[in-house]
Amino acid sequence: xxxxxxxxxxxxxxxxxxxxxxxxxxxxxxxxxxxxxxxxxxxxxxxxxxxxxxxxxxxxxxxxxxxxxxxxxxxxxxxxxxxxxxxxxxxxxxxxxxxxxxxxxxxxxxxxxxxxxxxxxxxxxxxxxxxxxxxxxxxxxxxxxxxxxxxxxxxxxxxxxxxxxxxxxxxxxxxxxxxxxxx
Amino acid sequence: xxxxxxxxxxxxxxxxxxxxxxxxxxxxxxxxxxxxxxxxxxxxxxxxxxxxxxxxxxxxxxxxxxxxxxxxxxxxxxxxxxxxxxxxxxxxxxxxxxxxxxxxxxxxxxxxxxxxxxxxxxxxxxxxxxxxxxxxxxxxxxxxxxxxxxxxxxxxxxxxxxxxxxxxxxxxxxxxxxxxxxx
DNA sequence: TCCTACCCTCACGTACGCGTCAGGTTACAC
DNA sequence: GTGTAACCTGACGCGTACGTGAGGGTAGGA
Numbered sequence: 404x405x406x407x408x409x410x411x412x413x414x415x416x417x418x419x420x421x422x423x424x425x426x427x428x429x430x431x432x433x434x435x436x437x438x439x440x441x442x443x444x445x446x447x448x449x450x451x452x453x454x455x456x457x458x459x460x461x462x463x464x465x466x467x468x469x470x471x472x473x474x475x476x477x478x479x480x481x482x483x484x485x486x487x488x489x490x491x492x493x494x495x496x497x498x499x500x501x502x503x504x505x506x507x508x509x510x511x512x513x514x515x516x517x518x519x520x521x522x523x524x525x526x527x528x529x530x531x532x533x534x535x536x537x538x539x540x541x542x543x544x545x546x547x548x549x550x551x552x553x554x555x556x557x558x559x560x561x562x563x564x565x566x567x568x569x570x571x572x573x574x575x576x577x578x579x580x581x582x583x584x585x586x
Numbered sequence: 587x588x589x590x591x592x593x594x595x596x597x598x599x600x601x602x603x604x605x606x607x608x609x610x611x612x613x614x615x616x617x618x619x620x621x622x623x624x625x626x627x628x629x630x631x632x633x634x635x636x637x638x639x640x641x642x643x644x645x646x647x648x649x650x651x652x653x654x655x656x657x658x659x660x661x662x663x664x665x666x667x668x669x670x671x672x673x674x675x676x677x678x679x680x681x682x683x684x685x686x687x688x689x690x691x692x693x694x695x696x697x698x699x700x701x702x703x704x705x706x707x708x709x710x711x712x713x714x715x716x717x718x719x720x721x722x723x724x725x726x727x728x729x730x731x732x733x734x735x736x737x738x739x740x741x742x743x744x745x746x747x748x749x750x751x752x753x754x755x756x757x758x759x760x761x762x763x764x765x766x767x768x769x
Numbered sequence: 770t771c772c773t774a775c776c777c778t779c780a781c782g783t784a785c786g787c788g789t790c791a792g793g794t795t796a797c798a799c
Numbered sequence: 800g801t802g803t804a805a806c807c808t809g810a811c812g813c814g815t816a817c818g819t820g821a822g823g824g825t826a827g828g829a
């Protein structure tokens with residue numbers, strides 16, 4: 404019944420505190436524990452999880468790796484490899500390789516997003532010309548728009564939209580014979 | 587039995603061709619159809635889906651939006667809104683808003699990845715000092731390493747690892763009383 | 770002592786984007 | 800006619816990272 408006092412003396416926090424400190428949900432922290440990523444330093448007499456403040460760093464680490472595209476399982480493997488390494492120097496070399504690979508991937512991701520950025524800008528440039536368009540009907544006529552949009556080619560972001568093949572009610576496809584179509 | 591000839595004359599391709607042309611799986615294309623994102627122009631007498639070559643653009647569009655973080659459902663909503671718009675000009679304005687928002691998000695994503703890039707570089711810088719470390723035991727001693735790593739603070743990517751709380755066999759947590767700890 | 774917020778352990782549910790059979794049909798070349 | 804690759808429609812499975820109860824105990828202050 405003196406748990407909090409004892410816990411406070413020892414600098415321990417409960418799962419809710421950890422959650423608030425990291426922006427995660429309590430459930431998420433439970434999950435990390437189930438997957439072997441994080442463990443409470445101890446438990447209260449009644450079974451409450453009690454963590455040291457350093458646990459916050461671990462959760463932030465999880466968050467970082469998550470941002471780098473690691474799955475929780477992969478993080479677990481990283482931890483296992485590190486702690487089970489024969490030599491510290493090898494464990495560190497292992498980490499360096501890992502980080503180097505992720506650095507490549509991250510840079511590739513940046514490049515990809517920059518390409519998307521360009522696509523968006525192109526799309527916006529193209530659409531800018533639509534602002535002073537005097538057309539007063541639906542979008543069906545936009546499909547065959549011949550206005551000059553100041554862009555050499557219609558951007559993919561726009562041209563992909565201008566096609567039939569939109570099903571109002573998903574799921575079942577219609578069934579038309581070829582013969583009925585080819586004149 | 588003259589389907590292919592007819593299809594070829596009409597410039598139609600089958601689902602496998604579309605898949606190869608876009609790098610998607612046939613199943614994926616079926617899914618897009620189920621979700622109302624794409625429809626074959628027609629069907630062969632035997633029920634084979636037949637697409638115009640323009641369908642390739644639509645699939646590429648799907649891929650683009652996917653890269654921008656849209657879910658297939660959201661893409662469907664975009665298409666529905668566009669095709670159901672009263673005025674073409676309004677539909678275009680709608681698109682502009684959408685693209686502008688995504689442009690912000692994409693730039694935010696780039697910034698985030700650049701921060702991660704910096705974290706990785708810091709981590710690698712820190713670990714570089716470990717290459718000529720003469721330590722010959724396991725990683726447990728690394729936890730208290732006092733070497734100069736040329737970095738002011740231990741990077742989060744590294745410090746998050748150096749903590750207990752690793753469960754060799756996941757799932758069940760141990761059960762220790764507080765009293766047993768705080769002597 | 771009692772109230773209330775917080776915590777506990779199951780355990781099932783969810784959204785996404787397909788993968789993967791199964792059981793059968795079609796297209797087309799030889 | 801026949802072989803075979805490609806296609807068809809269900810329909811269930813999967814991995815990820817949690818959300819969401821249910822049913823019940825705990826902590827700590829008034």
